[in-house]
Amino acid sequence: MRSTFKLLFYINRRKIKKNGRCPIMGRVTLDGKISQYSTGLEIEPDLWDAKVGKAFTDGRKTGNITGEKRNELNRLNSLLEALEEKAKAAYKRNVDSYGFVSAEIIKNAVTGKSDVKETLLSLFDEYNGEYAKRVGIDRTRHSYVRYL
Template sequence: MKSIFRTSFYLRSNYLNKEGKASVMMRIHLNGERIALGTTGVCVDPEMWDSTLGKVRGRAKEALVTNAQLTSISTDLQMIFQRLEFSEELSLERIKSEYLGKREDMETVLSLFTKYNNDMYAQIGCGVTKANYRKFDICKRHFAKFLQEKYARTDLNIIELTPIVIHDFDVYLKTVVGQCFNTAIKTLKTFKTVIIFGRKAGVFNHDPFLNIHFKTKRVDRGFLTDEEVDT
């Protein structure tokens, strides 16, 4: 008999964060049984939540990004189910275990960063330059300080890294750090490289950079004067 699997989302309505938002929680269902997987890492305004459809109402940008992220989570869970569908190991616990399972040395964003940077450092002189390694080390330090100043946190769990956090980090780089537009873009691209590494390693079950696109601004550097050329 063909198994029936689906994912559902609901709000943790008994607790609101300082912004007045509630966490979106998730469950998975298999052949009439269900099990909770905990938080999705997404927070929404309770008044904008459609409990029947399990998503945010409206066509505003934030609603579209949030719903796209929830769809991405559902897709990842569906892929795990499809891989196990015709095996004897298919069960809610197995799907939950595979979805939540992470390598111990990469459970958080900064531990993932540390793993990536340590691997880069070990390869200096073997295709990796000190300048390239330094770029990632600086990015990590900026993100760590951003977490402390913006969220009063020393780290984030993998599932807590959302497009909103990426947006806040972008603003932090341009305002607090004082990076120009193009430099901030380059820093975010460096950050994204680490996240792609995490996705390939199976650490992420969602894409924090979903619908986030990078485009640098053209800068007119002008021409050197005769005196500058002579110098």
């Protein structure tokens, strides 16, 4: 079964910050289900091209853009392209591996929330390893054996 997958970047013009910038948001649409997230990036509203979903870099709407500002906008666009590639890779990986994908899964992959979580037992094994290194220095062997 083929899914309809779309990724869109937009700015939230309602939340203009004190520095005059708006946050850039991402929206993943998959089979009509929508999942939105913040990219953590910001831009001035007049430098945003809503049709393309990226920042203006050629100065057609804002007049003359200085070299430093142009570099910043190019860097911003490259970060957005990297996020887009990350979303497409997550979509492909999930379809190939599991045969199932959702907008929420892709959002979590892009934002980094899909990282493997550590279990309590693995954390305790790590703690015991560190504890074993301190036996004889400021810990006793008997306490170490009890922890095991």
